[in-house]
Amino acid sequence: MAEPLRVVVTGAAGQIAYSLLYMVAKGDVFGPEQPIILHLLDIPVMMGVLEGVVMELADCALPFLRGVVPTDDPAVAFKDVSAAFLVGAMPRREGMERKDLLGANVKIFKVQGEALDKYAKKDVKVLVVGNPANTNALICSRYAPSIPRENFTAMTRLDQNRAQAQIAAKVGVPIQQVSNVIIWGNHSSTQFPDAAHASVTVNGQTLSAPEAVKDSAWLDTVFVPTVQKRGAAVIAARKMSSAMSAAKAASDHMRDWFLGTAPGRFVSMGVLSDGSYGAPKDVVFSFPVTTKNGKWEIVQGLTISDSARKSLDVTGKELEEERKEAIAVIEA
Numbered sequence: 001m002a003e004p005l006r007v008v009v010t011g012a013a014g015q016i017a018y019s020l021l022y023m024v025a026k027g028d029v030f031g032p033e034q035p036i037i038l039h040l041l042d043i044p045v046m047m048g049v050l051e052g053v054v055m056e057l058a059d060c061a062l063p064f065l066r067g068v069v070p071t072d073d074p075a076v077a078f079k080d081v082s083a084a085f086l087v088g089a090m091p092r093r094e095g096m097e098r099k100d101l102l103g104a105n106v107k108i109f110k111v112q113g114e115a116l117d118k119y120a121k122k123d124v125k126v127l128v129v130g131n132p133a134n135t136n137a138l139i140c141s142r143y144a145p146s147i148p149r150e151n152f153t154a155m156t157r158l159d160q161n162r163a164q165a166q167i168a169a170k171v172g173v174p175i176q177q178v179s180n181v182i183i184w185g186n187h188s189s190t191q192f193p194d195a196a197h198a199s200v201t202v203n204g205q206t207l208s209a210p211e212a213v214k215d216s217a218w219l220d221t222v223f224v225p226t227v228q229k230r231g232a233a234v235i236a237a238r239k240m241s242s243a244m245s246a247a248k249a250a251s252d253h254m255r256d257w258f259l260g261t262a263p264g265r266f267v268s269m270g271v272l273s274d275g276s277y278g279a280p281k282d283v284v285f286s287f288p289v290t291t292k293n294g295k296w297e298i299v300q301g302l303t304i305s306d307s308a309r310k311s312l313d314v315t316g317k318e319l320e321e322e323r324k325e326a327i328a329v330i331e332a
């Protein structure tokens with residue numbers, strides 16, 4: 001029997017965590033027979049709510065959940081963890097500027113980077129979900145110098161899953177018959193959902209997504225903005241932000257990182273940029289990656305059209321601006 005794996009989820013009393021904890025505890029992420037000890041971090045005022053979540057986890061009667069550690073202390077939360085889902089962040093309130101939100105949240109990720117550095121396993125894999133996810137991941141990695149920088153990633157898998165779902169619905173095939181849709185850049189409205197390299201299997205035949213969709217105007221004018229604005233559409237309908245789908249995406253991201261991508265398939269992850277595809281270096285930029293033995297690698301050699309080039313530049317520029325603002329806030 002494998003040793004239990006310690007996994008921390010921050011923002012554990014929040015709505016994404018409410019779905020995510022069940023997925024992790026029942027074996028969707030680290031394999032169905034991997035024993036898990038869950039560390040749950042939230043802020044002091046949420047400890048009562050968190051107690052209810054702990055009760056429900058017990059009541060799920062899950063055979064491989066070997067322990068639950070609820071806490072408001074990062075030193076306890078990050079102790080010996082091998083995987084970290086950093087979900088907790090301050091939500092945007094009415095009247096709050098994007099800058100104020102960035103300021104509040106990057107400070108949280110500085111503190112959590114320091115705690116990971118001090119208490120987590122040195123090979124911990126970190127997935128940042130809390131927004132602005134890419135820049136939070138960058139800041140977190142900077143304050144955890146003893147952990148390899150490639151171990152800090154940001155979530156764009158929800159955007160990828162949304163893109164895949166749009167194409168599957170348009171062509172009329174099950175979701176698993178669509179592969180290799182790419183999300184480039186920032187998890188924000190400047191992200192570039194790119195179907196040019198995607199494939200769709202229709203009646204046993206694998207076609208490129210543009211061939212299968214047969215409607216290039218739809219790809220440019222409906223598909224791209226629908227994916228970019230899907231988060232806002234869910235908020236408008238549900239009066240709360242995406243949670244179940246965000247939790248599923250976080251599970252997918254971490255599972256593929258730990259267990260590897262299938263042959264011929266790639267996924268999108270926000271990772272530390274090495275300048276591939278002309279992206280700015282030293283920002284956390286979403287690229288197509290394959291994963292093997294717990295490591296990701298950027299897929300190389302894809303052709304970038306002139307209009308895609310423009311989109312990549314816009315989202316890259318936004319990430320450079322966010323980095324500048326984040327550093328200014330932290331150094332103030």
Ligand SMILES: NC(=O)c1ccc[n+]([C@@H]2O[C@H](COP(=O)([O-])OP(=O)(O)OC[C@H]3O[C@@H](n4cnc5c(N)ncnc54)[C@H](O)[C@@H]3O)[C@@H](O)[C@H]2O)c1
Binds near residue numbers: 012155242
């Ligand atoms: N990357 C993505 O695709 C994606 C998708 C959806 C949501 N998000 C982001 O995920 C985050 C969480 O969303 P939610 O709907 O679960 O929000 P939520 O408000 O329901 O929950 C957030 C939780 O984080 C806690 N928290 C705040 N500061 C904390 C800290 N310093 N340490 C630990 N916990 C802290 C809060 O108390 C709360 O319980 C938000 O930032 C949201 O914008 C990202």
